[in-house]
Amino acid sequence: MEQLSPTPRTTGTRESERAVADRRRLLALLDDALIAHLGAVVQRDGVTHPVVLPVAFAVDVEGPDEGGTLYLHGSTGAGWLRSALETDVCVTVTELDGLVAARSGFNHSMNYRSAVVIGRARLVEDADERGHALDLIVDHMIPGRSATLRAPTRKELAATAVLAVPLREASMKERAGAPEDEPEDVATGVWAGHIPLRRIAGPPVTAPDTDREVPDDVRSRAAALG
């Protein structure tokens, strides 16, 4: 199994028993998850602060960047875009799998899978790579959908920035299962356990301005998430 390349920036300094240096599990998480949280550093009026925004994304494991490529897109007019190109970015993808009720507040926790990718974002300028990345982002939402759509117009392409972040510097943490209590707390007889959580899809909702049947790709996606 391939290994991630953790660095001091992506290696947790605590709870290293939860650090799972396992590229296959990282890619499986990135495949499961539907949104990422993009962090950038903003400099405004001499003050530095982070900004964190939810974004759509897609991964090309065969992408041109070392370790594969994570693609993001946004409006060329978005304020965060310039910031995201001026320093490294952090892209974090988290799936919440459960609430962990221990016998002490201290040992309460969550079951989750979380990937943290840090790197310098590259503004994708090659037309073929841009088109490929935008198709991947649509197909990450609904596999097969991009092939059923018209090509983007010049105006749409001019309004869209595509960023590529290398998957080289990435780490993953996860927690699963029962709480871990102190032996003296187990003896108190307080109930402990966890509440599993998962995301489900409802049936596709057809837009009011069409009378077409739900296509197979959309039906399959809803069923797979269902």
Next chain:
Amino acid sequence: MEQLSPTPRTTGTRESERAVADRRRLLALLDDALIAHLGAVVQRDGVTHPVVLPVAFAVDVEGPDEGGTLYLHGSTGAGWLRSALETDVCVTVTELDGLVAARSGFNHSMNYRSAVVIGRARLVEDADERGHALDLIVDHMIPGRSATLRAPTRKELAATAVLAVPLREASMKERAGAPEDEPEDVATGVWAGHIPLRRIAGPPVTAPDTDREVPDDVRSRAAALG
């Protein structure tokens, strides 16, 4: 209805039609959501980069900070903690409500609710406020749970940092419903619509080292999320 106090940092520069300056909806989202993504700015070896981590949180609308208080906690040994106290932080809370399949890739979108809070985190040092914040974080996961648990030990308290972020500088964006397509795309007859998504809980799973019945607070929480 109270209004948020948006600033240039929390006011979206794009898609302002989606910006919902509505405090009540912001607080409802913070009540619904179970995790936040905390962004901090890290300075390491002369390089500045953001870090974004999933965290548990709770809100005290009557908290001591302007606009109310958002509480976070972490290990005092965590590397991100010092960074989070050195510059402003960004706390982003997102609930994904659906996948929006338009007739063009460009108009594909997500249905979501997302709150962005930017501010200077305060390290909570008052013992009463620390205890209150830690109880709120447990009760945000499972309402009523903290009252059934022993008090934290001195050692646990010494290992736990509690951060307070004012809810003053906060914004919310949301999207719901059908895609918005160009008129010429509607005419093409491609199906459009959305796939609703939601989080559900399974039945509580009792830890292997207890034979107690699932308590009412845990059962109610699972049912409410169910």
